[in-house]
Amino acid sequence: MNAILFKAGVAIAVPIDHAHWTSYLLAAIDERREVQAITKQIDEPTVDDAYAIQAALLELQLARGDKLSWPRAWQARGSPPKMFWTPPRRWWVFP
Helix, strand or coil, X not given: CEEEEEECCEXXXXXXXXXXXXXXXXXXXXXXXXXXXXXXXXXXXXXXXXXXXXXXXXXXXXXXXXXXXXXXXXXXXXXXXXXXXXCCCCCEEEC
């Protein structure tokens, strides 16, 4: 997808570099530091861009050996609740 940059009052569509934003977020995770939201740094990112960056970030984390985990309340029970179980909407990645 493209980001919109304004140069000399003219809007220019520039492709969003997903690899750059993935490494930006991964460095922040590794250094445990807060970063400015990507949406504050580029104009008009799409939902597709966000999912592409998220997927690339998850792929890098899993490739280096980080583990996926589900919510802690479920870990204490040993399994997800049996009644009305739906897959979790949020997974956590741990080094």
